[in-house]
Amino acid sequence: MTLGVVLQVRDGVLQVLLWQRARQPFKGLWSVPGGYLAEHDTLEESIRRHLAEKVDVRELSHLEQLETLSDPKRSPREWQLATAYLGLVPSDIDPELPGDTDWHPVDDLPPLAFDHGSIVLVGRERLRAKLSYTNLGFALAPDEFAISELRDLYAAALGHDVSATNLQRVLLRREVLEPTGRQRASGPTGGRPGSLFRFRTPELEITDQFAVLRPPGPARLPVA
Amino acid sequence: MTLGVVLQVRDGVLQVLLWQRARQPFKGLWSVPGGYLAEHDTLEESIRRHLAEKVDVRELSHLEQLETLSDPKRSPREWQLATAYLGLVPSDIDPELPGDTDWHPVDDLPPLAFDHGSIVLVGRERLRAKLSYTNLGFALAPDEFAISELRDLYAAALGHDVSATNLQRVLLRREVLEPTGRQRASGPTGGRPGSLFRFRTPELEITDQFAVLRPPGPARLPVA
DNA sequence: TAAGGTTTGCGACTATGGGGCGAAAACTGT
């Protein structure tokens, strides 16, 4: 079967899409959306199909395979394999959800069915890693955004503060960011309106060989 | 089913373990070892079992999951999923192989069955990436080694020259390398004998958050 | 219009760590 860890930054917090199980096993517990694989289906087609029951799949800005789980004890009743996917939704859209489905902060999860708790964490770590050395940020952000908005998205996803100054410099130097010329409608709290940027390529690409967005503290490292 | 991309640096070149198919489809073509999944088996148990038919599995210094392939057309006859694993063998051992099995340089592969050609490349890229920001080098190297030996292993795996000076400095600073005090028996070509080092932890660990071993050229990058 | 508060933009300075280079050290063999 396939499972989808769908993440979005909502209200400044990284959240994951969960639905509440209507049947045994784990009836009533929250779990990650997904379902069985149809004959002659691609895994990606499968997860897209199952996610479509919960959200508009066209709103997924990114989808990639995480890993395949195979522990015989991961499901109490039957022996089943599950391939997990990571899906991302830009922060500016608010999909309609069925009644049994809702967003939950990744750092404050309810008890989850099966091994879904650890799967969500795997998804979060993958996102954090890729934010560092790819332009995956585009998948979290709207088409256009001010640097401070982007900083808040990164901070929520990475789980630590991010300097707007450095973020701008780094992303501009990598040429993954591009000014649009426009600027943001003046903020409600007053203050100077920030100019708007966009990501240069909506497709995922490795920025350099292995660049990095790190938490504070020293240490990097190469070798020619 | 499960597939294993088993890599080793042999004769200064990164090579992959292949066997020649005895039956259709793709009879006579080389392919990556693997086989069907037994009921209630873990994927890792499965690939270990299948690899055991080709090499002594105890000689695998590392084994990790790569990805799960699901393209309906990847096998001409049946619809089959395959989960690929990456296995590594230290350079100082030379496993006995069955007659249908042999090593092939990754950069000079014969035509491969199914999609095995691309799977091998995925394995190679994973190895290259992880050499950069983990201590995965331990899985390619003997227990003890001189820096110049390690440099040659890295160079073969990465596909570009590596500076022994920088490699030593970087790995020592990361504290993944440790001097043993001993030194190498003097080389056959003369020259100063190099002192021997070992990796501090045989288990895989992420050295910093995301450190890097890069090809030449400038560019790194963080953001606090 | 002016003053105060807030947010953004930007330049200057600092610190860290990788890259390169060359000299010295340690061996072998002639």
Add this chain to the structure above:
DNA sequence: ACAGTTTTCGCCCCATAGTCGCAAACCTTA
């Protein structure tokens, strides 16, 4: 001894990230 090799180590350079602080731009209120 001396020449040839390989390793080791220190030194300097430079690219880039981190920090700081001030000026600019905008809103609100007086």
